[in-house]
Amino acid sequence: EPEVTQTPSHQVTQMGQEVILRCVPISNHLYFYWYRQILGQKVEFLVSFYNNEISEKSEIFDDQFSVERPDGSNFTLKIRSTKLEDSAMYFCASRGTLLSYNEQFFGPGTRLTVL
């Protein structure tokens, strides 16, 4: 069964450093998303991406964040200068076409720890 994959599973970085989180969405899916979940809190939307551009972003997704689909398979989230409060689980999700309605399928997540 096709699935969303994410690397690395755990990333430890120093405050102020740049990190890139990587995702491989389900093949042939067209819509891609990043969410985060701070420990013990709810899942929060960051950004959605379709047709090689951002379609929607939340207040969390400020100038420190960027997304890219550098090739036909990867979807990345970059945080330019990490802060302590960026420590969280980051989930990538993808969705197929209108025929699949709105169902989003999540990857296993990357745990980001900022020291």
Added chain:
Amino acid sequence: QKEVEQNSGPLSVPEGAIASLNCTYSDRGSQSFFWYRQYSGKSPELIMSIYSNGDKEDGRFTAQLNKASQYVSLLIRDSQPSDSATYLCAETRDNYGQNFVFGPGTRLSVLP
């Protein structure tokens, strides 16, 4: 500000019983609703989606939607210890799969 509310639990039920999980939402424009299961330290796993008022059944799971009352529920029949997890309710306003708004989740514990 769109909100999705859930009782945080824990909700404890004995094995074999019916577990009932509830969710309310604030945005009357919400179109689509989803239940995800999340085991500790893992990612959300889609259980069911529901778009129309009424019931939708899938195996041991039944989702119920009442848009007039802005209420969604999930029933789990014949609960198993493996169903012990946090259940997340999510909604989205449009039909184009933009951002989900998640509730805080209800922790379910099924006791053997």
